[in-house]
Amino acid sequence: MCRQMLATEEQSADDPSVFGEEAHIVGRSANGPRGSEVVPDVDGYENLILLCSKHHKQIDDQVNHFTSDRLRSIKTQHEKWVKDMDLRAGPARFITDPTKPLSEKLELFTSGEGLWALIDGTLVIYPAWPRGLPEEAADAVAGFLDSVTDWTDVVGGVGVSHSAKRDAIKGLTSGILEIAQYGLIVGGRRRHCMMVGGDAEPQAILGADIEVQPFEALQMANDDAHSDST
Numbered sequence: 154m155c156r157q158m159l160a161t162e163e164q165s166a167d168d169p170s171v172f173g174e175e176a177h178i179v180g181r182s183a184n185g186p187r188g189s190e191v192v193p194d195v196d197g198y199e200n201l202i203l204l205c206s207k208h209h210k211q212i213d214d215q216v217n218h219f220t221s222d223r224l225r226s227i228k229t230q231h232e233k234w235v236k237d238m239d240l241r242a243g244p245a246r247f248i249t250d251p252t253k254p255l256s257e258k259l260e261l262f263t264s265g266e267g268l269w270a271l272i273d274g275t276l277v278i279y280p281a282w283p284r285g286l287p288e289e290a291a292d293a294v295a296g297f298l299d300s301v302t303d304w305t306d307v308v309g310g311v312g313v314s315h316s317a318k319r320d321a322i323k324g325l326t327s328g329i330l331e332i333a334q335y336g337l338i339v340g341g342r343r344r345h346c347m348m349v350g351g352d353a354e355p356q357a358i359l360g361a362d363i364e365v366q367p368f369e370a371l372q373m374a375n376d377d378a379h380s381d382s383t
Contacts, residue, residue, distance in 0.1 A: 159203055174209040176202050178224045186213040187221045202228045247277045250345040250357065259340030259364060265325030268363075269318065271341050272305050277360040279344060283337075283367060290335035294365050297328035297339075301363055332365060340364045 159173025178200050180188035192200050202224055204212070212219040249255070262268040272278065280298045304321040329339050344360040 159205065171203075173203045174206055176204050176209045176212065178202055178221050178228075186216045187224075190221055244350050246350050247346045247348055247358070247360065249360075250347050253345035255344060255362070256342045259342050259362070262329060262339045262341065265322040265327075265329060268301075268325050268329070268339065268341060269304075269322045271343065272301060272361050272363070273308075273318070273321075275305055275359045275361045276348075277344075277346055277358065278302050278305065279360060279362045280364075281362065282365040286335070290332070290337065293328075293332045293335060294337065297332050297365070298363065300324055300328050336368045337365050338368050338370075340366065 160169055160171040177185070177195065178187065179190045179192045179195060180186045181195050182188055194200065212224060260267065260271070262271075278298075278301055280301070282294050282298070286294065304324060308317045308321045332339070341361055341363045344362050346358050346360040348356045348358055
């Protein structure tokens with residue numbers, strides 16, 4: 154209600170300290186504040202609200218004003234305020250949209266056409282590649298992943314000529330074929346993201362995961378899938 158700090162973070166040798174007071178929206182007894190209402194769990198989260206000592210006394214003294222519906226509304230609004238503060242804290246950044254989970258499977262690409270369909274219009278790329286590659290293979294992978302980002306920056310989105318997008322597809326195909334010489338394949342999937350932080354409201358954007366893996370990883374995955382189906 155007053156947005157005072159009601160807890161402190163944990164210290165190196167101590168647990169967090171909560172100095173706010175836990176209050177019941179509907180009293181524990183029938184004679185308590187707002188106690189005439191029946192709730193499924195009087196000590197459950199939905200029936201509790203954390204307050205400073207001043208407001209704890211006020212809501213229990215002024216029950217005609219601080220009805221159970223009013224207190225639930227205050228609690229909901231405060232929870233939204235805290236969530237918005239968390240999202241806006243710090244510099245602008247990208248996070249995965251928690252309401253749209255990632256696909257468990259990657260789509261494999263043997264040419265640039267399918268890959269371009271995935272990354273066209275994305276604003277953020279999440280790359281992944283195996284460690285410990287030979288130097289030439291590592292250079293090829295680095296060049297390919299750089300080209301993915303470059304093409305989306307220069308050509309991606311609306312208002313770009315078809316010929317420019319064809320150039321992007323050809324360039325991506327060349328990169329896929331080059332790293333294939335080292336026994337590597339390219340997979341990807343859509344990632345729904347949000348840009349949060351700063352002063353702006355959270356904004357939905359498109360991203361993509363691009364993974365480079367050894368061809369053996371595909372064979373192992375196929376073997377596992379076959380064994381599961383038999």
